[in-house]
Amino acid sequence: MSFKPAKWPRKLRSQEWFGGTGRDQIYHRGWMKNQGFPHDMFDGRPVIGILNTWSELTPCNAHLRDLAERVKNGIYEAGGFPVEVPVFSAAESSFRPTAMMFRNLAALAVEEAMRGQPMDGAVLLVGCDKTTPSLLMGAASTDLPSIVVTGGPMLNGYYRNERVGSGTHLWKFSEAVKAGEMTADEFLEAEASMSRSPGSCNTMGTASTMASMAEALGMALSGNAAIPAVDSRRRVMAQLSGRRIVQMVKDDLKPSDVMTKPAFENAIRTNGAIGGSTNAVIHLLAIAGRVGVDLTLDDWDRCGRDVATIVNLMPSGEYLMEEFFYAGGLPVVLKRLGEAGLLHKDALTVAGEPIWDQVKDVVNHNEDVILPVEKALTVQGGIAVLKGNLAPSGAVIKPSAASPQLMKHRGRAVVFEDIDDYKAKIDDDALDVDETCVLVLKNCGPKGYPGMAEVGNMGLPPKVLKKGITDMVRISDARMSGTAYGTVVLHTSPEAATGGPLAVVRDGDMIELDVPARRLHLDISDEELAARLAEWAPQTEQPTSGYAWLHQTHVQGADTGADLDFLKGCRGAPVGRDSH
Ligand code: FES
Numbered sequence: 001m002s003f004k005p006a007k008w009p010r011k012l013r014s015q016e017w018f019g020g021t022g023r024d025q026i027y028h029r030g031w032m033k034n035q036g037f038p039h040d041m042f043d044g045r046p047v048i049g050i051l052n053t054w055s056e057l058t059p060c061n062a063h064l065r066d067l068a069e070r071v072k073n074g075i076y077e078a079g080g081f082p083v084e085v086p087v088f089s090a091a092e093s094s095f096r097p098t099a100m101m102f103r104n105l106a107a108l109a110v111e112e113a114m115r116g117q118p119m120d121g122a123v124l125l126v127g128c129d130k131t132t133p134s135l136l137m138g139a140a141s142t143d144l145p146s147i148v149v150t151g152g153p154m155l156n157g158y159y160r161n162e163r164v165g166s167g168t169h170l171w172k173f174s175e176a177v178k179a180g181e182m183t184a185d186e187f188l189e190a191e192a193s194m195s196r197s198p199g200s201c202n203t204m205g206t207a208s209t210m211a212s213m214a215e216a217l218g219m220a221l222s223g224n225a226a227i228p229a230v231d232s233r234r235r236v237m238a239q240l241s242g243r244r245i246v247q248m249v250k251d252d253l254k255p256s257d258v259m260t261k262p263a264f265e266n267a268i269r270t271n272g273a274i275g276g277s278t279n280a281v282i283h284l285l286a287i288a289g290r291v292g293v294d295l296t297l298d299d300w301d302r303c304g305r306d307v308a309t310i311v312n313l314m315p316s317g318e319y320l321m322e323e324f325f326y327a328g329g330l331p332v333v334l335k336r337l338g339e340a341g342l343l344h345k346d347a348l349t350v351a352g353e354p355i356w357d358q359v360k361d362v363v364n365h366n367e368d369v370i371l372p373v374e375k376a377l378t379v380q381g382g383i384a385v386l387k388g389n390l391a392p393s394g395a396v397i398k399p400s401a402a403s404p405q406l407m408k409h410r411g412r413a414v415v416f417e418d419i420d421d422y423k424a425k426i427d428d429d430a431l432d433v434d435e436t437c438v439l440v441l442k443n444c445g446p447k448g449y450p451g452m453a454e455v456g457n458m459g460l461p462p463k464v465l466k467k468g469i470t471d472m473v474r475i476s477d478a479r480m481s482g483t484a485y486g487t488v489v490l491h492t493s494p495e496a497a498t499g500g501p502l503a504v505v506r507d508g509d510m511i512e513l514d515v516p517a518r519r520l521h522l523d524i525s526d527e528e529l530a531a532r533l534a535e536w537a538p539q540t541e542q543p544t545s546g547y548a549w550l551h552q553t554h555v556q557g558a559d560t561g562a563d564l565d566f567l568k569g570c571r572g573a574p575v576g577r578d579s580h
Contacts, residue, residue, distance in 0.1 A: 003253065003257050003348050003352075005250075005251035005252070005253070005352075006250070006251055006252035008250040008251070009044065009250075011044065012044065012046060012047070012120045012249065013118070013119075013120055013573065013575050014046070014047035014081075014118040014119065014120050015044055016118070016575045017029075017118035018032075018042040018047070018118060019042070019044060023580075024578045024580060027580060028118065029042050037081075041081045042081075045079055045080055045081050045246075046079075046080045046081065046120045046121060046245075046246050046249035046250065047080070047081045047083060047118055047119055047120050047121075048075050048080045048081065048082050048083070048119070048120065048121050048122065048123060048242070048245050048246065048249070049083055049084075049085045049113070049114065049117070049119040049121070049122045049123070050068050050071050050072065050075075050082055050083065050084045050085065050122075050123045050125055050242075051085055051087045051110060051113065051114075051122050051123065051124050051125060051135055052064055052065065052068050052084055052085065052086055052087065052125045053087060053088075053089040053125060053126050053127065053128070053131040053135070054068070054086065054089065054125070055089040055091065057089075057091055057094060058089040058090070058091035058127075058128050058131070059091065059093060059128075059195075060091070060092070060093070060127045060128035060151065060154075060199065060200040060201070060207060061089060061091075061125075061126070061127040061128050061131060061151055061200075062198060063151060063198035063199070063229055063230075064125050064127065064151050066235075067125060067149065067151060067234070067235065067238045068084050068125055068238075070235045070236075070238035070239045070242070071123050071125065071149060071238045071239065071241060071242040072084070072242060073239050073242060074238065074239040074240060074241060074242020074243040074244075075123075075242040075243070075245065075246055076242075077239075077242070077243055078242070078243040078244075078245075078246035078247065079246060080242075080245070080246035080249070082242065083119070085113060085117070085119075087106065087109060087110050087113055087135070088102070088105060088106040088109045088110070088134070089106070089128075089131060090102040090103065090105075090106055090128075090130045090131065090134065091128055092128050092129040092130065092206070092207075092454075092481075093128075097449055097450065097451050097453060098449060098451040098452065098453035098454065099128075099129065099130045099451075100130060100446075100451045100452050100453070100454075100479065100562070101449075101450055101451025101452075101551055102130070102134075102451075102547075103130040103133060103134045103137075103283075103286075103562075104134070104137075104286075104551070104555070104562075104563055104564045104567060105547055105551075106130065106131070106134035106135070106138070107133075107134040107135070107137035107138040107141070107290075107563075107567065108138070108564075108567060109138070110134060110135050110137075110138025110139065111137075111138040111139075111141045111142055111567075111571070113138075114138065114139065114142045114144055114573060115142050115571075115572075115573045115574075115576075116576065119144065120144065120145070120249045121144055121145035121146060121147075121245050121246075121248060121249040122139055122144060122145070122146045122147075122245070123146070123147055123148075123149055123241060123242060123245050124136065124139060124146055124147065124148045124149065125149050125151070126148060126149075126150055126151070126210075127150050127151030127152070127199070127200045127207060127211075127229075128200055128207055129200075129205070129206040129207050129210065129279065129482070132148065132150065132207070132210035132211065132213075132214060132283075133210060133283035133286060133287060135148075136148065136214065136219065136255075136283075136287050136290075137286055137287055137290045137563070137567075139255055140255045140256075140259065140287055140290035140291040140570060141290045141567070141569070141570050141571055142570075142571070142572065142573040143254045143255055143256050143291075143570050143572055143573065144254065144255075144573050145245065145248040145249045145251075145252065145253055145254055145255075146219070146245075146255055147219065147220065147221070147241050147244060147245045147248065147350045148211075148214040148215075148219045148220040148224070148350075149220065149224065149237065149238050149241045150200070150207075150210075150211040150214065150220070150224060150225065151198070151199060151200060151229050151234075152199050152200070152211075152226075152227050152228050152229035152230075152231065152234045153199045153200050153201065153202045153207070153208055153211075153226070153228055153229060153320075153321035153322070154166060154195055154196065154197045154198065154199035154200065154201065154202040154228070154229060154321075155196060155197040155199070155202065155228055155229075155230065155322055156202060156320045156322045156323070157169070157193050157194040157195065157196055157202065157320075158193055159189070159190045159193040159194070163314075163318070163319070163320060164190065164193055164194050165194075165201075165202060165203040165314035165315070165320055165483065166194060166195065166200075166201035166202050166203050166205060166483060167201055167203055167205050167315075167481050167482075167483025167484065168203045168205075168314040168315040168483045168484070168485065169190065169194060170194070170483075171457065171459075171481075171483070171484055171485070173187055173190050174187070174459065175459060175460070175465055175470070178427075178459065178462050178465055179462065179465040179466055180466070197228075197229065197230050198229045198230055199228060199229030199230065200229070201482075201483055202320045202321045202322065203313060203314040203315055203320060203321070203482070203483045204274055204275055204276060204277070204311065204313040204314065204315065204316070204321070204324075204482070205277060205315070205481060205482035205483035206277040206279040206280070206481065206482030206483075207482070208225065208226075208276075208313075208321050208482075209271065209274065209276035209277040209279065209280050209482050210277075210279075210280065210283060211224065211225035211226075212225045212226075212270060212271075212274055212276060212330050212333075213267045213270070213271065213276070213280055213283070213284060215330050215334075216263075216266050216267040216270035216271075216330065216334065216355075217258065217259055217263045217264065217266070217267045217287075218258040218259070218263050218266075218347055218348060218349035218350060218355055219255070219258055219259065219349075219350055220241070220350065221237060221240060221241055221244060221349075221350065221351060222330075222331050222349070222351065222355075222358035222359060223237070223329055223330070223331055224237055224241075225329060225330045226321055226324045226325035226329035226330060227325055227329070228321065228322055228325060231325070244350060244351065245350075247352070248350060248352070251352065253348075253350065253352060255291055256291050256292070256570065257348055258347075258348050258349060258350060259287065259288070259291045259293065260293065260347065260348075261293050261294070261295070262344035262346075262347045263344070263347045263348075264284060264288055264293055264295050264299070265299070265303045265344060266334075266337070266343055266344055266347055266355065267280075267284060268284070268299065268300055268303040268304050268382070269303050269304060269307050269337055269342045269343065269382070270330070270333060270334065270337065271304065271382065271383065272303075272304040272307030272308075272309060272381040272382030272383070273307050273308065273309060273310050273311060273333050273336070273337060273381065274309070274311040274313070274330070274333060275309040275311055275313065275315075275316035275317065275377060275378075275381060275398075275400040275401070276482070277398075277481075277482025278383060278396050278397075278398050278479065278480055278482070278490050278491070279479055279480075279482055280383075280482075281297070281300055281383055281396055281491065282452075282479070282491065282558055282561055282562050283561070284561075285297070285559075285560055285561030286561030286562065286563045287561075288561070289560070289561050289563055289568045289569070290563070290567070290568065290569065290570060291570060292569060292570055297385045297393075297394045297396075297559050298385065300382070300383050300385055300396070301382070301383070301384065301385035301518065303382065304381070304382015304383050304384075305380055305382055305384075306342075306380065306382075307337075307342060307380075307381050307382045308373050308376035308377075308378065308379050308380075308381050309376055309377040309378045309381030309400040310333065310336060310370055310371045310372075310373060310376050310377070310381075311324065311333060311369070311370055311371075312368060312369055312370070312371055312377060313369075314483070315401055315482075315483055315484060315485040316377050316378070316398075316400040316401050316485070317377050319368070319369050323366065323369045324369055324370070326365060326366060326369075327364060327365050327366035327369040327370045328362055328363060328364050328365050328366075328370065331358065331359040331362040332359075332362050332363070332364045332370050333370065334355060334358075334359040335359040335360060335362050336364075336370075336373075338356055338359065338360065340373070343355065343356065377400050378399050378400040380399060381399065381400045382399075383396050383397070383398055384396065384397050384398075384399055384515050384518060385518060386489065386513075386515070386518050386519060386520040387518060387519065387520065388519045388520040388521040388522075389501060389521055389522055389526075389529060390475070390492065390501050390502060390505070390511065390520045390521060390522040391489075391492045391493060391500075391501070391502075391520045392493075392494070392500075392501065393493035393494055393500075393557060393559040394491070394493050394559045395475070395489050395490065395491055395492040395493065395520055396489070396490050396491050397487070397488065397489050397490065397515060398480075398488075399515060401484070401485040401486065401488075402471075402485075402486065402487040402488070402515070403471040403486070403487050406471060406472075406473050406487040406513070407487070407513070407514075407515040407516065408513065408514050408515065408516065409438070409473050409487070409512075409513045410510060410511070410512045410513075410523075411436050411437050411438040411473055411510070411511060412436070412437050412438065412508060412509070412510060412511075413437070413438050413440045413505050413506070413507060413508065413509040413510070413511050414431070414432070414433045414437045414438070414439055414440065414507060415440045415442070415505055415506060415507050415509075416439070416440065416441045416442065416458075417442055417443065418441075418442060418443040418444070418448070419441065419443075419444060419449070419453070419455050422441055422455075422458060426458070426459065426461055427461070427462055429462075429463055431461055431463075432507075433461050433463075433464065434464065435464050435467065435469040435472055437472065438472070438473045438474070438475060438511045438513070439458050439460075439472060439473070439474045439475070440474075440475050440476070440502070440505050440511070441455065441456070441458055441474070441475070441476035441477075441478060442476070442477065442496035442502055442503060442505070443477070443495075443496045443497050443503075443539075444456070444476050444477055444478035444495075444496075445477035445478065445491075445492075445493075445495025445496065445497055445498075445500075445557070445558060446495065446555045446556070446557065446558060446562040447495060447497040447498060447552055447555060448477060448495055448496055448497030449478070450548065450551060450552055450555075451551070452477075452478060452479050452558060452562060453478055453479065454478065454479045454480055454481040454484070455476070455478045455479075456474065456476045456478035456479055456480040456488050456489075456490045457474065457480045457481065457484040457485070457486050457488050458474050458476070460472055471486050471487050472486075472487070473487045473489070473511075473513055474486065474487065474488045474489065475488075475489040475492060475502070475511065475513075475520070476488075476489070476490065476492060476502075477490075477491065477492045477493065477495035477496055477497075477500065477502055477558070478490060478491075479491065479558075487513075489513065489520060491558040491559065492520075493557045493558050493559040494557055494559075495557060495558065497538070497539065498538075498557070499533065499536050499538065501522060501529060501533065503533075503536050504529070504532035504533055504535075504536055505522060506532075509522060509523065509524060510522075510523040511523065550564070551564070554566055
């Protein structure tokens with residue numbers, strides 16, 4: 001930690017718009033005054049953008065306008081000037097073809113919103129899965145002081161006195177309906193019990209994972225990740241973050257000061273300890289690419305390999321975010337990592353202190369929720385990175401959500417050329433499949449879907465489910481919802497749509513998965529593989545205009561974060577020419 005606060009007072013970038021008596025300054029300032037701001041608000045105090053992903057079509061973030069008011073209070077209290085700015089909001093639950101296709105668009109919009117407007121720092125008001133990485137990516141590319149405030153998870157769901165987790169139980173219940181164990185009416189009743197309060201998914205899905213990643217990276221105040229959306233302490237957190245960002249601007253404490261390589265290593269280990277989403281792999285790689293940190297898939301395997309999963313939350317375990325909060329939340333996990341020698345203790349946080357100073361005195365209030373290491377859900381809980389002739393650039397699997405007996409498995413491939421092919425065949429009793437087979441789904445990667453949808457946890461064939469089997473090995477170039485589970489190999493790279501080896505797997509091929517050896521192998525000769533790849537031809541139908549074209553032309557592989565190639569890196573926030 002070598003950060004030295006900048007001198008204060010000094011002239012901030014917002015003064016290029018608001019300071020002085022020239023025609024242009026009067027134009028910028030005068031129009032702002034139509035909102036009733038007194039003249040002294042423009043006196044050089046930090047102008048803080050509250051970048052709000054509120055949207056009624058992003059239900060997980062629908063309460064963020066209320067939270068923004070609390071952030072504003074904090075900014076005013078600390079002598080700043082808050083301005084709430086709506087930014088692109090991609091809802092996981094409804095954006096088509098997938099919210100992931102728009103993560104980079106949102107990041108681009110956020111970056112330009114920060115650079116092109118009179119803002120000295122930003123509060124990133126996020127929640128639903130993609131909103132957190134997209135705003136972190138945009139902020140990283142400007143390197144303006146920024147702090148994350150998440151909306152918090154929903155309260156626990158309960159159906160007939162059983163804990164119901166967002167997403168996790170959706171997959172469970174839909175399999176139960178397919179297996180004939182649940183009626184459609186019961187499914188409907190369960191739906192209503194799943195989402196009973198404002199907030200994001202209450203499991204350790206991608207939203208909770210990314211909230212935890214933001215905190216582990218040092219980009220949110222300590223304890224932010226787990227506070228339920230409706231808990232009054234969520235509002236306190238928002239207000240304190242508002243106060244803090246003003247001081248961060250005065251000190252010039254930037255994302256690049258906080259999101260260093262050690263901070264990313266802390267986040268990777270944290271992901272293993274919480275049993276976090278595989279989506280964090282892609283998002284952290286993309287964020288690192290923006291802030292100029294050299295992070296690779298190999299770092300994920302190296303840092304995560306020996307981390308035990310100690311957070312007993314769905315989908316890997318049994319509890320939900322509400323209980324995680326009552327147990328002490330992420331600070332307890334960070335403390336445990338620190339005690340185990342798995343935390344860079346001096347990594348700087350937005351609080352202006354090393355991460356260890358923030359967590360060293362916290363207490364675990366529930367050892368059923370945050371487990372002692374002897375009772376860990378999985379001893380090697382980090383994301384495993386697989387390599388082999390089927391995934392030369394890598395693939396990932398989440399061991400804590402997989403079946404131990406399938407971690408080494410050899411099986412016959414049952415291949416689906418794309419998601420439509422899968423949907424057309426999977427329920428057909430004539431499909432030649434049993435539980436020893438390996439389901440292979442192609443053309444669901446960043447270019448293939450497009451956008452890399454969360455379809456990797458393919459539902460099992462009904463004839464297998466009816467035998468009481470609940471897991472099979474599944475392999476694809478897709479992603480998987482952080483709320484999902486199973487022995488599911490994801491992000492296989494290069495993806496099928498760009499001619500990766502996955503594209504040439506055929507029905508009946510034998511596939512070997514060996515997670516302990518980190519191996520994913522298609523059991524055909526090198527010559528046969530080369531011959532099949534030489535025959536392969538890309539799909540000719542491609543978008544020719546619009547964002548779909550931009551995405552398709554520039555999106556990179558999952559193994560490097562699936563960012564758009566021209567958006568990588570930090571471009572800073574130079575003040576451009578005036579508009580008149
Ligand atoms: Fe928004 Fe899960 S769908 S957080």
